[in-house]
Amino acid sequence: MARTTDGDGTPVPQRLLAAATRLFAERGYDRTSVQEIVEAAGVTKGALYHYFGSKEDLLQEVYSRVLRIQQERLDAYADADEPVERRLRAAAADVVVTTIDNLDDAAIFFRSMHHLSPEKNKRVRAERRRYHERFRALIEEGQRGGVFSTATPADLVVDYHFGSVHHLSTWYRPDGPLTPQQVADHLADLLLRALRP
Amino acid sequence: MARTTDGDGTPVPQRLLAAATRLFAERGYDRTSVQEIVEAAGVTKGALYHYFGSKEDLLQEVYSRVLRIQQERLDAYADADEPVERRLRAAAADVVVTTIDNLDDAAIFFRSMHHLSPEKNKRVRAERRRYHERFRALIEEGQRGGVFSTATPADLVVDYHFGSVHHLSTWYRPDGPLTPQQVADHLADLLLRALRP
Amino acid sequence: MARTTDGDGTPVPQRLLAAATRLFAERGYDRTSVQEIVEAAGVTKGALYHYFGSKEDLLQEVYSRVLRIQQERLDAYADADEPVERRLRAAAADVVVTTIDNLDDAAIFFRSMHHLSPEKNKRVRAERRRYHERFRALIEEGQRGGVFSTATPADLVVDYHFGSVHHLSTWYRPDGPLTPQQVADHLADLLLRALRP
Amino acid sequence: MARTTDGDGTPVPQRLLAAATRLFAERGYDRTSVQEIVEAAGVTKGALYHYFGSKEDLLQEVYSRVLRIQQERLDAYADADEPVERRLRAAAADVVVTTIDNLDDAAIFFRSMHHLSPEKNKRVRAERRRYHERFRALIEEGQRGGVFSTATPADLVVDYHFGSVHHLSTWYRPDGPLTPQQVADHLADLLLRALRP
């Protein structure tokens, strides 16, 4: 397997991805130079371009990974055998916890999407839409079943909730008074309360 | 007073600010070159550096203007002679309408703040904190008066609402099905419903 | 006029063009770095990009200048009030002398044209075609008048002659036994002899 | 003998040479990457460096092959038992046909020679000189015998003709009105007519 690992034994592509994620979150995509990434990962520029076609590909990889993980988790919660309000609450809380656990990814997500080329942007948007639609379907299910208010269009409710999720990277601090789970419970609670008929 | 205006009669500094705002929102701060700004404003580089010390100053000006406007409006609504739930609803809805009316500023705000130097960043954060505190005070007033639930800390509620406001620039489209006022009413409604005791 | 000149008083754009021409001819377009050009011209990279949009623009400028000069000279000879065989001989000899006087340009011309972008390439080809057609018209005039043989299509005769002109940069050495004018007379002579009826 | 061939059964070195020839002609030596060559040949980089010491060696091989072929053909025509004007005409026409049949090689030849290292360049030049001298000897033989004019030095006549041969790759198109043999006849004819006493 040649020299795919080095030092700590982590494969080079993953070392690069980790370094890029941290740096993109820290100083933004445009302010992070390829040079800084490879230095942080302990490899050379050539190695980076051996695995990734461009700096943008690195960003795109971060997105794909996050979206894949979140989608899988959402699907699991949404498919559970429970009343809809419990499933929605669980999903709403889980995305908060997962987001806090990967605050770097979240920060990148909502600040750097416009740095992707139109083509890649389109693909990411499509994946994200799929995610939103799954979430919206849960709300609509509850509305049809009469357990959620129909006062607000489900679409808007989804954006309302995800606005607060995206916003987490702006204000949440690990050393703050609330644990991730507490924050998640509160935010899920606010969502469910707003949906009471 | 020489030629402080030109063409349409708008003073040069304001033309620069308008051009910068549009471009920063369109392609991001780092992707906008000083050359593009001056071309869009119809002036030369020398002129820009005559009025603004740096590109960053331009960004900071955009922030200051938005914050000043929002603060003034919030103060007006908060000071009104009305029951607290009406004042909160009005303020919550107003910030949505104002944000939609200035989506460019909003987009810049939540994507480019980390481009400010630490010093300027600190100042902007301070102004924003003042704004948040005023909003939080309204919620706490309602909680103390028993008209709002105390289930969730006021702090978190504020972030919950402003998360959705920031998020507007991501999803709101002027040609969508809802008018700014309708969106505002819905979002304010969700907030108030979530706060029902 | 700011600092458009420096050292020897030659304007910066012309100094850059001269340096580029020499270097492109010496080591080829791709083997000449922008860094080398600006060093040879005694300016900085920024200055180059202030005047020329790209390295390719520099190459295109070399082409345009050569073509313009050659076309003007050809037109002058072709329009003269002389018998056609004298006009053709004069034009055929002149292009040889001019080419030898600017061997660098010639070397670039026939080695680097494929380095131009398709769009620029098309423009250069069009200009060159115009030049060829003027030359061909002279030959056809003589053929119609019976002073030149019609054994060979005029098109081919033109390419035959210009082949030898282009080839000059491959073999002609200023310190060789023949002066430019002597070479020119010989080559024109060969052309005219080949065209004898 | 392991896998020296693959797919179509052509040995790897020849597949590489063929791919390199096409690509060098198409986009120039410097613009062709080793990666592109091995991809076009359907092998890996390791394989290329197993058979060729460097990218330059590949170029040198193209040269050597062309020169060897042309020299052999010229020798055959020059040694024939025919009057000198017939031998010259045959040789002059043959080099045109052979060049057209291998336009790629010709294009490379007259555009990429300066990409060879001084040492290799010297060797190629020497071989080419030998070729030229053989051709020149034919002309001088005719001049001494009184069948060719002595108005122009034989040297110059050789360059005159080869100029037009080199030029072929610039203008000749397979789908044009003339067949390779027709072009060859015309160009040989022009040469012989120019040499009429």
Next chain:
DNA sequence: GATGAATGAGTCTTCATTCAT
């Protein structure tokens, strides 16, 4: 014979800012 991961020097280009006029 053949692989392909890794190197590291080198490429063109961009850009905020300065300053003589």
Next chain:
DNA sequence: TATGAATGAAGACTCATTCAT
């Protein structure tokens, strides 16, 4: 007030070549 030529540092990316396997 305003110009625009010039700077110089930094940016992303390419590529021939090597070498452990």
